[in-house]
Amino acid sequence: MTQNEAPTTPACYSCGVQAEPGRRPMIFTAMSLEGQHPALTHRNPPTVELGECSECRSRHELASLLVTGKPNGRDGTVTTDRLGAALDALAILGKPMPKQGESIGPLLRHLTTPGSLARWAARYAPTWSRGAKADERNAEAWAHLSEEQRRALRDGYSRVLAERVAASAPPVALTPPPADEGKGSPVEGGCLFCGVPAVAMEAQRVVARGGVEQARADAWTPTSADATVLGGHSSGRLRGHLCPECADAKEALGSVGASAIERAYTRHMRATGRGDDLPSLGPGEHLSGLSAWAVTARAGNLEAWQHASLRHRA
Numbered sequence: 628m629t630q631n632e633a634p635t636t637p638a639c640y641s642c643g644v645q646a647e648p649g650r651r652p653m654i655f656t657a658m659s660l661e662g663q664h665p666a667l668t669h670r671n672p673p674t675v676e677l678g679e680c681s682e683c684r685s686r687h688e689l690a691s692l693l694v695t696g697k698p699n700g701r702d703g704t705v706t707t708d709r710l711g712a713a714l715d716a717l718a719i720l721g722k723p724m725p726k727q728g729e730s731i732g733p734l735l736r737h738l739t740t741p742g743s744l745a746r747w748a749a750r751y752a753p754t755w756s757r758g759a760k761a762d763e764r765n766a767e768a769w770a771h772l773s774e775e776q777r778r779a780l781r782d783g784y785s786r787v788l789a790e791r792v793a794a795s796a797p798p799v800a801l802t803p804p805p806a807d808e809g810k811g812s813p814v815e816g817g818c819l820f821c822g823v824p825a826v827a828m829e830a831q832r833v834v835a836r837g838g839v840e841q842a843r844a845d846a847w848t849p850t851s852a853d854a855t856v857l858g859g860h861s862s863g864r865l866r867g868h869l870c871p872e873c874a875d876a877k878e879a880l881g882s883v884g885a886s887a888i889e890r891a892y893t894r895h896m897r898a899t900g901r902g903d904d905l906p907s908l909g910p911g912e913h914l915s916g917l918s919a920w921a922v923t924a925r926a927g928n929l930e931a932w933q934h935a936s937l938r939h940r941a
């Protein structure tokens with residue numbers, strides 16, 4: 628569906644039909660040629676001049692309006708261009724454009740990439756496709772798209788819909804993943820430190836991360852440590868996971884140990900409004916009797932640190 632006679636006006640960089648005449652063209656430069664070593668292109672990179680048709684222009688102006696809240700004009704930011712590519716994807720699929728105030732996050736996450744790969748300009752830059760000529764254009768908008776590109780667009784759109792549905796769904800309780808393979812005894816069913824059996828994540832974020840399994844893996848940090856380091860009386864390596872709060876405490880202290888456990892516990896108590904229940908400690912003093920859940924009898928904690936009972940020592 629391409630015409631090979633030299634056009635007087637360039638092709639639209641999005642849909643590939645003849646662009647609006649009389650506008651300054653945009654120049655796209657290839658970084659490499661398909662099937663050729665990048666070093667060979669380096670000295671004399673091919674370029675193509677592309678424009679914008681009026682339909683794509685108004686769609687891209689809508690992207691700017693949605694990002695900036697201001698009508699007329701292009702702000703030229705990366706977000707506007709990324710949203711413009713996502714709106715191109717919606718146009719190809721024949722789906723409605725978002726309204727002002729609607730969340731654009733799902734569109735950016737799932738349609739920007741297939742949308743920008745679907746653009747006419749993607750034939751030339753960053754890689755000049757084999758056989759692409761600088762003076763070609765589409766007889767019909769998007770006529771250049773392959774079935775593979777269309778499938779990527781449909782997949783992206785179904786992820787947008789899944790995220791929108793999830794936006795109104797309740798949070799998802801993510802239990803820790805099974806303990807990694809390795810030395811020592813696996814500890815499952817809760818955070819090694821605080822024993823919390825699951826962490827809540829907004830359903831929308833779960834979908835954005837690619838589903839429950841991926842979200843679990845993202846939320847929980849695999850950790851292993853000797854039982855004595857966790858406050859236990861007998862040694863032996865334990866492996867399991869830390870919840871995000873306890874993983875932060877470990878990260879802050881640089882290792883698993885009494886200090887990290889104490890930090891995780893005190894921060895949790897303060898965050899849940901029980902900071903006053905903590906014994907007041909002087910410099911060099913530590914909480915006593917605080918063990919990680921992993922080295923207790925591991926009764927099922929319903930909430931973080933339910934197993935903890937404290938004294939304090941100098």
Ligand SMILES: [Zn+2]
Nearest residue numbers: 639642680683
């Ligand atoms: Zn166009």
Ligand SMILES: [Zn+2]
Nearest residue numbers: 818821870873
């Ligand atoms: Zn924890």
